[in-house]
Amino acid sequence: MLAVMIRLNSDFYTHDALWVARNLLGKTIVQINNEGCELHYRITETEAYLGEEDEACHANKGRTPRTEVMYAEGGKVYVYLIYGMYWMFNVVTGSFNHPEAVLIRGIDNIIGSGKVGRELKINKSFYGEDLLDSSRIWIEDTPTTEKFDAFPRVGVDYAGDNWKLKQWRFVSRS
DNA sequence: CCAGTGATCAGG
């Protein structure tokens, strides 16, 4: 029996960032590399950023050129460079004009958002990429009974206690 | 602990 892999669709990504962050665990990022080969990566760790009211979310400071794509309907890619070195790979979620995203922090045994960006060779050209339609990167539904643990988000000490203590980081259990 | 590295954004 052949397991048919289906690209995740708009119905998936338009859920809120918390739902998407939890439900992306165990799903498969598919990427076409420079040689035309199809690479598969299992998502193992995610983090949710949820709206302008979330003090840890980039959109907390409102709409800017960088955060613009977060205001799109779920299904786009949000990338940004941090510390001049690391490209963060995020999936935009939720409805139009509600800025949310899920940061991919781990794939397979690669743990750490900077390492994920490096492995996927993310750069600015991925900003706004449409996961529903792209021919070079997308995410596929994957049969899984994923168990996970929740932790506070990483690197958000600048946010108020209410926000930095939220356990919006999700890690697949073994 | 700390350096590296450069885009981004608010403020003059």
Added chain:
DNA sequence: CTGATCACTGGA
């Protein structure tokens, strides 16, 4: 234009 900041990593 300036300068602070940054959802990080790797090496003392």
